[in-house]
Amino acid sequence: MAELKESIAQHYHERTKYEPQTITSKNKVLDWKQQPVSFKEYKLGRSYDLKPYLQEQAGTETDASYRTWQRLSRLLFCSYGLTARMSTVTGSFLYLRSAPSAGGLYPAEVYVVSRGTPQLPAGLYNYQALTHSLVNFWQDEVWSGLQGACFQHPMLENTELAIVITAVFYRSAWRYEDRAYRRIFLDTGHLLGNIELACAIHDYRPHLIGGFADQAVNQLLYLEPEQEGAIAVIPLADLLDEEQYLPPASTVLPSATQAEYPQIPDGELLGYLHRATQITEPQEWKVELTAPKTQSDKYNFPFCEKISTQTAPIEWGNHLEDLEQTLIKRRSTRAYSGADLTLAELKALLDFTYQPQNYVEQALDGSPDYFSLNLIETFIAVSGVTDLDEGCYYYAPKAQELRQIRFKNFRKELHFLCLGQELGRDAGAVLFHTADLQSAVAQYGDRVYRYLHMDAGHLGQRLNLAAIHLGMGVSGIGGFFDNQVNEVLGIPADEAVLYITTLGRPR
C-alpha cells in the first residue's frame, strides 16, 4: 500500500523535533540586547485605567458601573496581568505575568472587542499589561465584522464583549526559531486556562472559537499579518444578564490538509505553517461539529496495575478567593529538591485538571470549552510519589485511573529527555500530553496543530494552578527529545508528544 504523504502540520512537527545528534548545532547564541519587546504600543487612543478597580473601595458595593469595571479589570489581571518584576543582566526589568510563557517571551497579545456597552463604547481595545489599562485604538461598530469573520458563530449573537488573542510570532521565534510555533500555542493555552477560571470567578462564561477567517480577523484588528496573527476569539457571556445564557456550541472548524508543499528552508517553516493552517473559504457552524464523546479511554492494558484516582475535589474558598489568589501568585518552580510527592496530591491535581464536573458546586464550569480535547492523551512518569510504584503510567480520565505501562525509575532518563534540565530529573512526577497527529489531521485538517497545542497548554495551566494551591512546585517544559520520550517511556509511537509538565517539591 502506498504510504500516506505527511501533511504540512506533520512535516512541521517532524522538522522541529529536537534530536540528541543535532541539538547543539541548533543552539544559537542569543544577544539579549536584541530581545524583542513583549509589549505593544499605541500612539493614539483613549486609555481606560483599570488599576483603581483592583482593590476593594469603600462605598462601591451598590455602584453597578464600578462593579462591571472591577470584574473586567480583575479578569484581565488574573489572566495576563503583570504579577512580578525581576532585574536582568542587562540592567532592565523582566516582568512576569499571571500566565506562564516559554522563556518569558510573552508572544500573546490580548484585545477586547466591544459591541458597545455603558463602560466600553463600540470599538477595539488592546490590553496594556504594563499599565493595566485598555487602550481604545479604534472607535466604531466592529461587532458585525467580527461576526462575519467568525462565520456567524452563535455565541456572538447575544454577547457584547469578546477577547481576541493574537501572537506576535517573532517575540518567541527570536529565541526558539521554527519550533516557536509550538510554544506560542502552548503559551496561549495557559492563557486560555486563566481566562476560563478568571471568568468563572467574575461571572462571565468564555466561549472559545478556534475556527474563523484568519485574514478577516487580522484586518479587523489592523494587524500586520506577517508579524502578528489572531489565534483565538472568545466571546464573553455576561452571566449577570440572563439573555446571555447560551448553550455550549462547537469551538472548531477544519482547515485544508496540505500534502503538497515546496522545500521550505529553516527559518521559514513557522510562517509557512501559520499561513497553511488559515481558514480561507467560508464555512458553516454545524450544531454538533465536535466528535461524539467516546465512553472508553484510548488505552487499556489487560494485565497492568490500575490505581483509582478518584478523590475529593480541591477546595477553592467560599467565593473562589483562593483560586483568584493562586492565579495571581502562581510562578514556575525553578528547582526541585527531589523529595517525594504524595499520591493524594497527584490525585487532587488530576481531579482538578480532568474532572471539571466535580467543581460545579464551587461555581466553576463543569464542562469548560476546549478545542479537541478528546484527541489528547496523558502519560505520567513517576519517580517519587509515596504509595505509587516508580514507572510510566497512562492516565485514563474516563475511568479515573492510572494504568502502569513500564516499571522503572526514570530519573536519569528524564534528565536527558528534558534536554538536561534538572527539573526533569528532580521532579516527583513528569506528565506528558500527546496526540496521534495523523488521525487529528484527518479530522480537522492541519489547523488541528493549533488546537492540540492550545488544549495541552490549557490542561497545563490547570495543573499549574492546582499544584501551586497545594504548595507543590510545577513547571512546563517545551523543549524535549521528541522521539526518545516515546522510546524510553513506552508511550505508543503514534502519540506525538506535545508538552511536558514537571511536578515536584520546590528546593
Ligand SMILES: Cc1cc2nc3c(=O)[nH]c(=O)nc-3n(C[C@H](O)[C@H](O)[C@H](O)COP(=O)(O)O)c2cc1C
Ligand atoms: C510552553 C512553556 C514552556 C516552558 N518551557 C520551560 C522549560 O523548558 N524550562 C524551564 O525551566 N521553564 C520552562 N517554562 C517556564 C517559563 O520559563 C516561565 O513560565 C517563565 O519564565 C515565566 O515565569 P513564571 O511562570 O514564573 O511566570 C515554560 C513555560 C511554558 C508556558
